[in-house]
Amino acid sequence: MIDLHAHILPGLDDGPELEAESLAMARTAVMDGITILVATPHCLDGRYHNFRDSVQLACNAFNSLLAEEGINLQVLPGAEIRFAPELVEQMDRGRLMTLNDTGRYFLLELPDPFISHVVSHIVFQMAGRGLVPIICHPERNKMIQRDPEQLRAILAAGALSQITGGSLTGQFGRRARETGIRLVKAGMVHFMGSDAHSHKSRPPRLADAFKALGDLVGSGAAEVVRTVMPRAVLAGEPICDRHRDIRCFSRDHRVNEGKVTGLRRLFSHGSLKL
Ligand SMILES: [Fe+2]
Numbered sequence: 001m002i003d004l005h006a007h008i009l010p011g012l013d014d015g016p017e018l019e020a021e022s023l024a025m026a027r028t029a030v031m032d033g034i035t036i037l038v039a040t041p042h043c044l045d046g047r048y049h050n051f052r053d054s055v056q057l058a059c060n061a062f063n064s065l066l067a068e069e070g071i072n073l074q075v076l077p078g079a080e081i082r083f084a085p086e087l088v089e090q091m092d093r094g095r096l097m098t099l100n101d102t103g104r105y106f107l108l109e110l111p112d113p114f115i116s117h118v119v120s121h122i123v124f125q126m127a128g129r130g131l132v133p134i135i136c137h138p139e140r141n142k143m144i145q146r147d148p149e150q151l152r153a154i155l156a157a158g159a160l161s162q163i164t165g166g167s168l169t170g171q172f173g174r175r176a177r178e179t180g181i182r183l184v185k186a187g188m189v190h191f192m193g194s195d196a197h198s199h200k201s202r203p204p205r206l207a208d209a210f211k212a213l214g215d216l217v218g219s220g221a222a223e224v225v226r227t228v229m230p231r232a233v234l235a236g237e238p239i240c241d242r243h244r245d246i247r248c249f250s251r252d253h254r255v256n257e258g259k260v261t262g263l264r265r266l267f268s269h270g271s272l273k274l
Contacts, residue, residue, distance in 0.1 A: 001032070001033050001034045001035065001036075001206055001207070001226060002034070002035070002036045002037075002038075002226075002227075002230035002231070002234065003029065003034050003036070003037045003038065003193055003194050003196070003204055003206055004038045004040075004099060004193045004230050004233060005038065005040050005078075005080065005107060005136060005162060005164075005194060005195050005196075006025070006029075006037050006039060006040060006195065006204050007039070007040065007041060007042070007080075007195070007196060007197045008022050008025050008029075008037060008062070008075065008196065008204065009039045009055070009059065009062055009075075010022040010058075010062070012041040012048065012050050012054075012055075012058060013041045013047075013048040013050065014042070014048075015196075015197045015198070016197075016198060016199075019062075019065060021198065022062065022065075023065070023066075023069055023071065024199035025196060025198065025199040025203065025204055026069075026071045026073045026075075026204075027071060027199075028199045028203045028204055028205065029073055029194075029196075029203075029204035029205075030072060030073050032203075032205040032206060033206075033207050034073065034194075034204060034205075034206060035072070035074065036073075036074045036075075036076065036234070037073060037074070037075050037076070037204060038075075038076045038077070038078040038099055038100065038234075039055070039058070039059055039062070039076070039078060040078040040099075040107055040193075041055060041079055041080065042079075042082070042109075043079045043081045043082065043096060043097070044082045044084040044086065044087065044090065044096075045080075045082035045084075045109070046082070046084075050079055050097070051090075051095045051096065051097070052079075052094065052095055052096060052097040052101070055078070055079055055097045056077050056097070059075055059076070059077040062075055063075055076099075076100045076101075077097055077100065077101050078098070078099045078100065078106075078107065079096060079097040079098075079106065079107065080107045080109050080136060081096055081106055081107060081108055081109065082108075082109045082111065083108060083109065083110050083111055083114065083119060087122065088125060088126075091106075091126070091129070091131065092129075098131070099134075099233050100233070100234045102233075102234070102236025103130070103131070103236065104130065104131060104132055104236040105132045105133075105134055105160075105233045105236070106131065106132075106133060107133075107134050107136045108133035108134065108135055108136065108159070109135075109136050109137075110138070110141055110144075112141050112142045112143060113143050114141075114143060116150045116153050116154060117153070119154050119157075120154050120156070120157040121157075123157040123158050123159045124157045124158060126158070127157065127158035132159065132160060132239075133159045133160075134159065134162050134191060135151065135155075135159050135160070135161045135162065136161075136164075136193070136195070137163060137164045137167065137176075137195060138151050138161050138163065138179075138188075139163050139164070139167045139172075139176050139177075139179040139180035139183055140164065140167060140172055140176045144179060144183075145175050145176070145179045148179060148182050148183055148188070151183065151188055152186075152188060160190040160244070161183070161189055161190055161191070162189075162191035162192065162193050163180045163184070163189050163191075163192055163193075164176075164180075164192070164193060164194070164195045165193065165194050165195075165205070165206045165208070165209025165210070166195070166202070166209065167179075167180040168180050168181070168184075168192075168212040168216070169208050169209050169212055181216060184213065184217060184246075185216070185247075187246065187247045189225070189246070190225065190239075190243075190244065190246070191229055191230065191233075192206065192209055192210065192225055192226075193206075194206050194209075210222055210225075210226050213225060213226075217246060217247065217249075217250045218249070218250040220249045220250065221246040221247065221248075221249040221250040222246075223249075224246050225246055228243060229243060
């Protein structure tokens, strides 16, 4: 599995402080079936400013340590970038780390509250530069919890979205879980990451969450989120329109229940049979 969101590099943010903790996280990830993990330290959040050069250096050092310890995990560079006034300028200066440094996709964390048309405007500006923001953990944002449609305008401007695996398994409480399920069913989720911060309380695990996603949308759709989407991100390749709504891949009619029932009702009055 690929985990596109984890705070694993030691001493950079509110993730692990020491190398030993980072290594414990790496071992947990491998045990869970994660083979590639993108290290995404916080940036521009008012507290941590992990810019591109320092993330790359820390990532190289940690990969050397993993090799020394014989841990079979590949760690790639990334960042979790807060929506901030200096976002566009810093991106234009090349100081912000995109996922796997391909210059295409980056994790964007929304503040709480946010103004959706301002965010949409910036997303649109980014799209003009060939950049695709991936809104991370929208299901944990209070504004989106109150009104999930707030996310739709931002996605329409060119963003994608990533929920946290632990939200689906209930780790972040009832509201995050319910909102996560709602966003998945509305076709507004494209990725799932662990957002790991430690090896015990917030570990880099995704297997259970993907099982929960499979139960929700069917194994075909969950597989798109698990493999097709993150591979495109790591390669910096565009994502086709078909993959932007995982419900297209769902054989499980529970997701499309409303649609199917509606069609059945329509056709039951005519000669066509479903
Ligand atoms: Fe995070």
